[in-house]
Amino acid sequence: MENEKKGVSRRDFMKTTGIATGTLVGGGIIGGLIGYNVNRDTVTDETTGNQQGGGQGQDHPTNVGLKFFTSMTQFNILSAATERIFPEDDLGPGAIGLGVPYFIDNQLAGSYGMNAKEYMQGPFEDGATTQGYQSRLTRAEIFSQGIAKLDEEAFSRFDKSFSEIEPEQMDEILTAFQKGEVSMQAVTSDFFFKLLRQATLEGAYADPIYNGNRNMEGWKMKGFPGHQFSYIGQIESEEFVEIEPKSISSMTH
Template structure:
């Protein structure tokens, strides 16, 4: 009975026990619980219909990845990190790939506000950004390497692989087993994982967190103008979340 319960442990339970549910970023050794955890394979596709919230709050379009192969690779990689399950949508349905794509095309991808001059030395695991490459360059190389490994091992592009095959490659990136130039594969993976979580939980104005569904899974109310009507209520308040965009109308 205990074994069956362990097997059916939901993603929500895992996120709570790992600290993500309370906003804590993961450390380097916890990816075993994220990659492929309770995952259901999801194909890259635009939803056929959109809610009114999605129509008014998001304007999706690719700004960085210029071909479908690269974008599909990014999409499937994020889905393995934040998979769809019975509790809610995964990275693809939440629009995370568009969030990352758009961020890479701007200041985040270009490291505009960060010191990027030499000398460049290999940093310790406890240190922050150490590469001479921008995030945009790291992601471009990382996505290419994901496809390169997929072709080398399975004669297919990354997005065409089975879930366990994707997990094998992603885990080797996390364990720093893949050779990359001017950056470690483990560092690329940390960037990918962090960007995936940020895209899932960011305000929808940044083209992630479609329809605020990730906030709904956590019971987060988003950006409310006031709590004056409920602030003195001792019972838990379930509040429908609001985006920053709702304050602009």
């Protein structure tokens, strides 16, 4: 199967992450999302770049306007990295198909990227693995540096940009980051990798109103119903009930 050639299937990957057990909660994007970076009323036309009215319902259009990244080179590196973490396979779309890169871009431009809700004063010490955020850098700064380092490693090892190398070569570099083997300033590469992986997974499963989980495909793969007004019609059923998922945006119309 094609997904076996990629190393690890999404099904196996989910078993090794908090997504499968519901433990990927707290300290991430979702905890600070409400009220920030929400594309409530406008989307950007893919061909003209002009904003149009409309919510983020099931036919969730792509918001192609970048809010944080200033070059497509940076954005393409981010996209390639997220796709390796959450690849397309026989179960459904990967990170790119789900709009995860746009989700991360939008969040880095807001309170998540600037650590608006966290204490960011010194002293700054190397934290233990059980401790929370310890870096003097904001998430936006960490992502900017991390993406530059991904490209630097790609040129050093394979004489090409990260977005141009083979998938197996991308995996080699990402694994080096995960193991903390790449030198970074004021943060470790394994910490950057954790942020990148968590942001990727949250973008795949967040409500589409935040520009990820396009068309609620992430929810559909998990059989998650999204935001329903009520389950009164299904709660007494002894059989498993498949429910078409709904976005928060559907409740505002």
